[in-house]
Amino acid sequence: MKIKSVEIRTIALPLVRPFRTSFGTQNDRELLLIKITMHDGVEGWAECVAMSEPLYSPEFTAGCQDVMERFLLPNLFAYGDIRAEDVAGTLRPFLGHQMAKAALESAILDAQLKLEGISFGSYLGSSRDLIDCGVSVGIAPSIESLVEEVSDYINQGYRRIKLKIEPGWDIEPVSVIRGMWPTIPLQVDANQAYTRNDTELLKKLDAYDLLLIEQPLDEHDIVGHALLAAKVSTPICLDESITSYESARDALALKATTVINIKPGRVGGYLESLKIHDLCVEHNIPVWCGGMLETGIGRAANVALASLPGFTLPGDTSASSRFFKRDITTPFIMEDGQLRVPHGPGIGVEIDHEFIEEITSARKLIPAK
Numbered sequence: 001m002k003i004k005s006v007e008i009r010t011i012a013l014p015l016v017r018p019f020r021t022s023f024g025t026q027n028d029r030e031l032l033l034i035k036i037t038m039h040d041g042v043e044g045w046a047e048c049v050a051m052s053e054p055l056y057s058p059e060f061t062a063g064c065q066d067v068m069e070r071f072l073l074p075n076l077f078a079y080g081d082i083r084a085e086d087v088a089g090t091l092r093p094f095l096g097h098q099m100a101k102a103a104l105e106s107a108i109l110d111a112q113l114k115l116e117g118i119s120f121g122s123y124l125g126s127s128r129d130l131i132d133c134g135v136s137v138g139i140a141p142s143i144e145s146l147v148e149e150v151s152d153y154i155n156q157g158y159r160r161i162k163l164k165i166e167p168g169w170d171i172e173p174v175s176v177i178r179g180m181w182p183t184i185p186l187q188v189d190a191n192q193a194y195t196r197n198d199t200e201l202l203k204k205l206d207a208y209d210l211l212l213i214e215q216p217l218d219e220h221d222i223v224g225h226a227l228l229a230a231k232v233s234t235p236i237c238l239d240e241s242i243t244s245y246e247s248a249r250d251a252l253a254l255k256a257t258t259v260i261n262i263k264p265g266r267v268g269g270y271l272e273s274l275k276i277h278d279l280c281v282e283h284n285i286p287v288w289c290g291g292m293l294e295t296g297i298g299r300a301a302n303v304a305l306a307s308l309p310g311f312t313l314p315g316d317t318s319a320s321s322r323f324f325k326r327d328i329t330t331p332f333i334m335e336d337g338q339l340r341v342p343h344g345p346g347i348g349v350e351i352d353h354e355f356i357e358e359i360t361s362a363r364k365l366i367p368a369k
């Protein structure tokens, strides 16, 4: 396939409720949408999961657009006849920028699979049609509102609850939710909010039968996570620290993590995600699919990934309604706590072009030279 042009749009979707984590509060989701048009007419779509500010990762929307325009796209245009499998290799000289690279690789993969009539799920090696849904619950203004929000999700059928925590919002919310729902699969996510000095506090979480504690310490503190993992009995799961196959391999070797959250954007794409999945299967390490407030475009590909055999824990693969009143694709609707893996070619969902127009704040068409 030869690329004819790439369109980069900035869109913003309001969230159904503010989403607070230890790194900030989101009221809406700004993101880049990528449409790649090939010379034979086929189009590939993807979203770039970077946020508008570099609070979760060093990447951010305007920076992603800049690196795409300045370095990544000229390289892909010059490559000529390209397949998704070629993208990571040709972009390797440009360091970092996994989210920008992942978006371009995914759009090319969508076009390629549409051309070949293959779904994302079949291409990646899906082993089931339905995946279990978990939900990520933000830091709430009060314990009462947290209980109300969690009850609502449990009534909707979510099969696993993840509570966002930070210093001052940890033991109490966890003990209240565990007390009210003694058997629901429950886990917590700190987004790097603690330090090595908080080991005694984090040990207290062992009393609540949690599936895992996600990314308690700084993303660079792999040794700190290994030291913590040796002291707490709850499994430690790395998220932000896992930015590639190599970082996953090394964190496993150091026993800094015994569960892995795979987010395709964070690791540079679905092909790198597949390598990490295979590594974890080989080491008998449970895997789950993280979420980054994706629209239906990114969610479709994540749901396909989450249907691989190593994804044995429910992911942050929630229904569209968890975040948006209206999605930009046919919405993902939960059936009995599960989402259906799309079967159509490529990402396999219908795109709502009219709605995308309405929420576009900027667009740029870049023709391949």
Ligand code: NPG
Pocket (backbone or CB within 6 Å): 021, 051, 056, 135, 136, 189, 191, 239, 290, 291, 292, 293, 294, 316, 317, 318
């Ligand atoms: O279900 O899409 C979802 C959100 C899950 O909590 C979630 N994501 O730290 O994992 C995270 C967090 C996040 C959201 C991270 C947005 C970065 C951006």
